[in-house]
Amino acid sequence: MTTTVALPSTPPRGPVPADQGCLVVQCPDTPGVVSAISTFLTAAGANILTLDQHATAETGGRFFQRTTFRLPGLVAARTELEARFATEVADRFGMQYRLTEVGKPKRVAILVSKTDHCVLDLLWRNRRGDLAMDVAMVVSNHPDLADRARPFGVPFFHVPATRDNRAEAEQRILELLRGNVDLVVLARYMQIITSEFLAEVGVPLINIHHSFLPAFIGAGPYQKAKDRGVKLIGATAHYVTPDLDEGPIIEQDVVRVDHRHATHDLVRLGADVERAVLSRAVAAHLEDRVLLDGNSTIVF
Amino acid sequence: MTTTVALPSTPPRGPVPADQGCLVVQCPDTPGVVSAISTFLTAAGANILTLDQHATAETGGRFFQRTTFRLPGLVAARTELEARFATEVADRFGMQYRLTEVGKPKRVAILVSKTDHCVLDLLWRNRRGDLAMDVAMVVSNHPDLADRARPFGVPFFHVPATRDNRAEAEQRILELLRGNVDLVVLARYMQIITSEFLAEVGVPLINIHHSFLPAFIGAGPYQKAKDRGVKLIGATAHYVTPDLDEGPIIEQDVVRVDHRHATHDLVRLGADVERAVLSRAVAAHLEDRVLLDGNSTIVF
Amino acid sequence: MTTTVALPSTPPRGPVPADQGCLVVQCPDTPGVVSAISTFLTAAGANILTLDQHATAETGGRFFQRTTFRLPGLVAARTELEARFATEVADRFGMQYRLTEVGKPKRVAILVSKTDHCVLDLLWRNRRGDLAMDVAMVVSNHPDLADRARPFGVPFFHVPATRDNRAEAEQRILELLRGNVDLVVLARYMQIITSEFLAEVGVPLINIHHSFLPAFIGAGPYQKAKDRGVKLIGATAHYVTPDLDEGPIIEQDVVRVDHRHATHDLVRLGADVERAVLSRAVAAHLEDRVLLDGNSTIVF
Amino acid sequence: MTTTVALPSTPPRGPVPADQGCLVVQCPDTPGVVSAISTFLTAAGANILTLDQHATAETGGRFFQRTTFRLPGLVAARTELEARFATEVADRFGMQYRLTEVGKPKRVAILVSKTDHCVLDLLWRNRRGDLAMDVAMVVSNHPDLADRARPFGVPFFHVPATRDNRAEAEQRILELLRGNVDLVVLARYMQIITSEFLAEVGVPLINIHHSFLPAFIGAGPYQKAKDRGVKLIGATAHYVTPDLDEGPIIEQDVVRVDHRHATHDLVRLGADVERAVLSRAVAAHLEDRVLLDGNSTIVF
Known part of the structure; x- marks a missing residue:
């Protein structure tokens, strides 16, 4: 009956690929906002993985969206991507937003x-x-x-x-x-x-x-x-x-x-x-x- | 394709036997109270079907009990049974109690x-x-x-x-x-x-x-x-x-x-x-x- | 003590505006599909109300989306909208789809x-x-x-x-x-x-x-x-x-x-x-x- | 900023009094069984704390009961109590039973x-x-x-x-x-x-x-x-x-x-x-x- 030092039995959290990002936005609800975000991401070379959105009213409410995506080279490109998102999308719709790397705890x-x-x-x-x-x-x-x-x-x-x-x-x-x-x-x-x-x-x-x-x-x-x-x-x-x-x-x-x-x-x-x-x-x-x-x- | 007048498809609530009773009591918690109630019911010819009890503290609390039982001839005997319960048990323990017929909605x-x-x-x-x-x-x-x-x-x-x-x-x-x-x-x-x-x-x-x-x-x-x-x-x-x-x-x-x-x-x-x-x-x-x-x- | 004939107390289901639609699609997961659908709807004059999407795998899975939207004149325009969606989006992505009017039970x-x-x-x-x-x-x-x-x-x-x-x-x-x-x-x-x-x-x-x-x-x-x-x-x-x-x-x-x-x-x-x-x-x-x-x- | 060796913050399981017992029985359902158990315990000087019972049918089923009680001196008296319970109650009703001390994990x-x-x-x-x-x-x-x-x-x-x-x-x-x-x-x-x-x-x-x-x-x-x-x-x-x-x-x-x-x-x-x-x-x-x-x- 021997006992030995334990090795960790649970693997650490799966290595989330470094190229997964999460974009969270909110702004006054305006027609075209979903299209603008998804078109921006697609044009930037990102593949949308999940998309959740919510508007607080049918018209005149507030709009919320969380999008996760894969974009090869995200870590290096994040700062520039964020700047472009600000100029091309966020400013236009009066958005608050956060762009984060999923792999960065x-x-x-x-x-x-x-x-x-x-x-x-x-x-x-x-x-x-x-x-x-x-x-x-x-x-x-x-x-x-x-x-x-x-x-x-x-x-x-x-x-x-x-x-x-x-x-x-x-x-x-x-x-x-x-x-x-x-x-x-x-x-x-x-x-x-x-x-x-x-x-x-x-x-x-x-x-x-x-x-x-x-x-x-x-x-x-x-x-x-x-x-x-x-x-x-x-x-x-x-x-x-x-x-x-x-x-x-x-x-x-x-x-x-x-x-x-x-x-x-x-x-x-x-x-x-x-x-x-x-x-x-x-x-x-x-x-x-x-x-x-x-x-x-x-x-x- | 004919349709006819509906007959009730759900049988009325099962004919609860007329001889089922429910005794609910509460009193200051005292040793012997469970025994007193169950012995009274057994001596009266009743068969206890379910018994739930609760005391609010280990000592010095309040005691609660609900007992259902079958007693042939309960309907006729209920008044007398209740009077005997008052004399033989309830008064002794300072009980509040209710004795009801289960079959009487x-x-x-x-x-x-x-x-x-x-x-x-x-x-x-x-x-x-x-x-x-x-x-x-x-x-x-x-x-x-x-x-x-x-x-x-x-x-x-x-x-x-x-x-x-x-x-x-x-x-x-x-x-x-x-x-x-x-x-x-x-x-x-x-x-x-x-x-x-x-x-x-x-x-x-x-x-x-x-x-x-x-x-x-x-x-x-x-x-x-x-x-x-x-x-x-x-x-x-x-x-x-x-x-x-x-x-x-x-x-x-x-x-x-x-x-x-x-x-x-x-x-x-x-x-x-x-x-x-x-x-x-x-x-x-x-x-x-x-x-x-x-x-x-x-x-x- | 009078009793009278009952009036319906529950209003019928809210008059869903005739111009609300629901588009449900599924297809092989492909980059750009969310953007394509939302851009099509926006270009058609629709305002997206809700959007739910799901992909069964990060890559190579199957893609599902349900989008509700408001489009003035939907009832009259539905057939033509559906034909255009088929040509401009569905065929390109190999989609199965349904386009329904929310107000039509x-x-x-x-x-x-x-x-x-x-x-x-x-x-x-x-x-x-x-x-x-x-x-x-x-x-x-x-x-x-x-x-x-x-x-x-x-x-x-x-x-x-x-x-x-x-x-x-x-x-x-x-x-x-x-x-x-x-x-x-x-x-x-x-x-x-x-x-x-x-x-x-x-x-x-x-x-x-x-x-x-x-x-x-x-x-x-x-x-x-x-x-x-x-x-x-x-x-x-x-x-x-x-x-x-x-x-x-x-x-x-x-x-x-x-x-x-x-x-x-x-x-x-x-x-x-x-x-x-x-x-x-x-x-x-x-x-x-x-x-x-x-x-x-x-x-x- | 000092850190010190931890003292246990959670007290060990409350010192269950040594005089608490638990009696679990099952037997063919028979009139008088609840009364027999509770009378035995009361006569032995025990105070019933909780009592749960269940019968699998109104008549002819199997009877189950779990009773916890306090009996001063239980630890010393347990063997003799168990022997008396066997003779006076269990044998009479054909019971299987367990008598345990609550304080003994x-x-x-x-x-x-x-x-x-x-x-x-x-x-x-x-x-x-x-x-x-x-x-x-x-x-x-x-x-x-x-x-x-x-x-x-x-x-x-x-x-x-x-x-x-x-x-x-x-x-x-x-x-x-x-x-x-x-x-x-x-x-x-x-x-x-x-x-x-x-x-x-x-x-x-x-x-x-x-x-x-x-x-x-x-x-x-x-x-x-x-x-x-x-x-x-x-x-x-x-x-x-x-x-x-x-x-x-x-x-x-x-x-x-x-x-x-x-x-x-x-x-x-x-x-x-x-x-x-x-x-x-x-x-x-x-x-x-x-x-x-x-x-x-x-x-x-």
């Missing part, structure tokens, strides 16, 4: 406190190759999860945060993040995020919370839910805005419960749905599938 | 306004024999649904109700209900129910509403949900208390939606989940499966 | 036997305006459902069918259908459909059955499922091919069950999921959302 | 091959205190997962198994298991289990597989499912019998998929549902909630 910081269900699910899915991200760091206001995060090969930083040193702690986190990440995921980070932090961080933040809000606000939401006899427990993942839990919703889900579930069972089941919902929301963001429309989202 | 009034999805689902399920109820009447503040309800063989009464005649309209409805029903179902009845009505009606009321509350309160909840980009649409069935939409929850469910669903699609999908949730809640109540525990429910 | 025959759950859900949804269909007729091998179907304003034809007169019965049904319908829905029609019937009917057929297949084949599937202790009951809607229950799947769903459900409960819950799945499958077909890819479907 | 071996989703979910849930088990060992026919399992503090044994050394490998596994475990979980163990192994192992085995069976049998089930265009992907957890994938079902679940999911997405989503279903099945077994009724299960 986003750099992500995960902020956590003491519970591990969300961060471990993200790290595990990333190791399997299911998420298009490089985890630049895990940051926590507690030291507890260091030994759980580091075996995944990611740096863990402990930044103690209390009511008294919030400004200082946020500055230390901003120093860690600056220039290093494209996305911050609050994976059950139990500290308030200030408007100042949001103004400075310069990248989107995704948060996860239980779905009862605005019901059962404040401490002990699961106990309050138990007292009301709710039959569903849910979680909501959303972008963080200055109104902390009111930002645009990316993903939601629920599980059924009944009277046999004690409050601690609700907490446990809530954790299950939280990790599933947060992982799906992060996956969608990483693939540039989430487009903002005011306080709402379009998830292609 | 509850008499139900369905209150509706103009939309038919909830009332038709209830009437259709009842015709198939899936609900243990006799529909005594459908009452509406609009005449529109008369021709849809009456083919199911139930009386339809039109009681116009406006802001100005609410008290009078409620009195007319109370006259119709008095002595005739064991349950009132608000199947999308778009009128406020006053505390006075609740105080006088003397039977439980079950209501159905969308699940966003307390979010998106007031008019146009689906438009507000659309603006927020919610990914789930739900419905909640609950008992009516003077706090109209805050009563004990009986059943909830949700359906997934996305940005492609216009507001009218959310309304339509909301109707689907409303009819499913209301029918399940009513079915549970009719079978004496719903026990009240403060503002919460136990649904066996 | 499909004509549907519903075939039933004795159980009403599927047919009533379809008729009720159609009356609310949720389905883009005109129900040309309900045909049954039993007379039972005449009085349930006709109140919806649809003709009901009784065509007795037995093992002995199958060929004759199928001929009578074919006479009823010929030229009158665009779709046949088998809404729990408990007769075998022969290959001869399929060869002659000339329109698609959609069927619904329980989801256990190929398990629990033959009579009494719910009893067999009960004996195996299954925890999920499901239904599958599919197009009918000569291999009756092996045709391309359009929609599936399930409900949870447990040991407390007797076999007749499984049948009843199976009916719930059957009506939901069939209605969703029919809705998708009516809106030209279902594209065939070999024995598989793409449902946009 | 079952000893479990987890058998795996190369994929980690099921084993890591079990180990993670166990570390959080959600599962009533001690993981005695992880055994694999590959060395790959050693470094993923051992950080959870469990032994990992590598037992190479091939077509040629199956008998020998099974013998080595049996030696490891003998006397050490109460349950074996096949958490994606991709080796055939022989009847000889089952005959010798002496404890139950739980397996997990995709839910298509008997459809898409053999290699590549997800590709076959993709080719058929299935809309649901599911998993089934069951006890292992000599008919490998035909044993009594404990738990099942599904997730929705559509044409946009490539075969490798189906595999990935299948893994998600597999880990959820297996963890729920194992949790139910560990708490003595699963009772066998022929080839079916009752899961209280």
Whole structure:
């Protein structure tokens, strides 16, 4: 009976060809916009792989499109392609747009406190190759999860945060993040995020919370839910805005419960749905599938 | 090619034997209570068919039990059995209890306004024999649904109700209900129910509403949900208390939606989940499966 | 207390503007195909409303697209538009295509036997305006459902069918259908459909059955499922091919069950999921959302 | 910025009081059985905490009951209590029964091959205190997962198994298991289990597989499912019998998929549902909630 050192059994995320791009646009809805984008890409030598589009009204609404394509030599040509797209298409239709390389994973910081269900699910899915991200760091206001995060090969930083040193702690986190990440995921980070932090961080933040809000606000939401006899427990993942839990919703889900579930069972089941919902929301963001429309989202 | 008059294709609800009973109790949790009930029933000659019980805490909580049993001659013996149960068991444990005959359907009034999805689902399920109820009447503040309800063989009464005649309209409805029903179902009845009505009606009321509350309160909840980009649409069935939409929850469910669903699609999908949730809640109540525990429910 | 004749409370399906079209195509995947279609439509004066596309592989696969658009004067221009599309686009890419008017509902025959759950859900949804269909007729091998179907304003034809007169019965049904319908829905029609019937009917057929297949084949599937202790009951809607229950799947769903459900409960819950799945499958077909890819479907 | 060694953030599974017991019985259904059990327990000084019972028919069926209770001094009294229960109750009703201490976790071996989703979910849930088990060992026919399992503090044994050394490998596994475990979980163990192994192992085995069976049998089930265009992907957890994938079902679940999911997405989503279903099945077994009724299960 011998045991040997493990080799990685899950291959890293498939080598996405370097020549795959993703173009995400939004603009006032105008006849001809789909044709203009697809003709531009085709003329540039690109082969459209997927195309999702949405208009918020039959006329006079807002138009959204996500297109993935293959274009040999994309990496070298991207800057010039983007400039040409601006001149030839985007300016004409008043578009906001992003042109990204599919093969270039986003750099992500995960902020956590003491519970591990969300961060471990993200790290595990990333190791399997299911998420298009490089985890630049895990940051926590507690030291507890260091030994759980580091075996995944990611740096863990402990930044103690209390009511008294919030400004200082946020500055230390901003120093860690600056220039290093494209996305911050609050994976059950139990500290308030200030408007100042949001103004400075310069990248989107995704948060996860239980779905009862605005019901059962404040401490002990699961106990309050138990007292009301709710039959569903849910979680909501959303972008963080200055109104902390009111930002645009990316993903939601629920599980059924009944009277046999004690409050601690609700907490446990809530954790299950939280990790599933947060992982799906992060996956969608990483693939540039989430487009903002005011306080709402379009998830292609 | 001949067509003939239809015979009913669905047999009426199976002839539940006249000797099946249901005993529902609640009391402070005390050692020996399960044994006391089951021993009483066995000694009385009953065979226990199903038994569900629940205690809200390991010690010092509240105890709930629903027992169905077969007892030859139950109909004739019920009054005496109930009296003996009071003396021998209920008084000793400080129990509230109900002893009902399973074969005796509850008499139900369905209150509706103009939309038919909830009332038709209830009437259709009842015709198939899936609900243990006799529909005594459908009452509406609009005449529109008369021709849809009456083919199911139930009386339809039109009681116009406006802001100005609410008290009078409620009195007319109370006259119709008095002595005739064991349950009132608000199947999308778009009128406020006053505390006075609740105080006088003397039977439980079950209501159905969308699940966003307390979010998106007031008019146009689906438009507000659309603006927020919610990914789930739900419905909640609950008992009516003077706090109209805050009563004990009986059943909830949700359906997934996305940005492609216009507001009218959310309304339509909301109707689907409303009819499913209301029918399940009513079915549970009719079978004496719903026990009240403060503002919460136990649904066996 | 007066009751009056009901007025229809549900407005008929929204007056879809006469100038909305739907173009569905499939062809070998080729660079430039999206651009070609959208450029053709834009040049023709159409405004694209929605566009869904799918390729079965990154290269060398098959391409599918559904585009809805508004084109003033579509009804008058449709024939010429179709001819031009054939010449300018379809021939070039080897496309199969359909160009339909969104405002022109499909004509549907519903075939039933004795159980009403599927047919009533379809008729009720159609009356609310949720389905883009005109129900040309309900045909049954039993007379039972005449009085349930006709109140919806649809003709009901009784065509007795037995093992002995199958060929004759199928001929009578074919006479009823010929030229009158665009779709046949088998809404729990408990007769075998022969290959001869399929060869002659000339329109698609959609069927619904329980989801256990190929398990629990033959009579009494719910009893067999009960004996195996299954925890999920499901239904599958599919197009009918000569291999009756092996045709391309359009929609599936399930409900949870447990040991407390007797076999007749499984049948009843199976009916719930059957009506939901069939209605969703029919809705998708009516809106030209279902594209065939070999024995598989793409449902946009 | 300091980081420190992590302390466990999740408390171990709550210290279940040593005086909680679980009594699981089955016997031919007989009047008086519920009363006999509850009276026995009450007379013995036990306080019933939960009671679930089920009869497979109104009369003449089989009866199943699971009762949890608190009895001060249970650990010391258990042997004598069991003997008295045999004499006073079990023999009289022809019962099979098990009397277990809730606070005594079952000893479990987890058998795996190369994929980690099921084993890591079990180990993670166990570390959080959600599962009533001690993981005695992880055994694999590959060395790959050693470094993923051992950080959870469990032994990992590598037992190479091939077509040629199956008998020998099974013998080595049996030696490891003998006397050490109460349950074996096949958490994606991709080796055939022989009847000889089952005959010798002496404890139950739980397996997990995709839910298509008997459809898409053999290699590549997800590709076959993709080719058929299935809309649901599911998993089934069951006890292992000599008919490998035909044993009594404990738990099942599904997730929705559509044409946009490539075969490798189906595999990935299948893994998600597999880990959820297996963890729920194992949790139910560990708490003595699963009772066998022929080839079916009752899961209280």
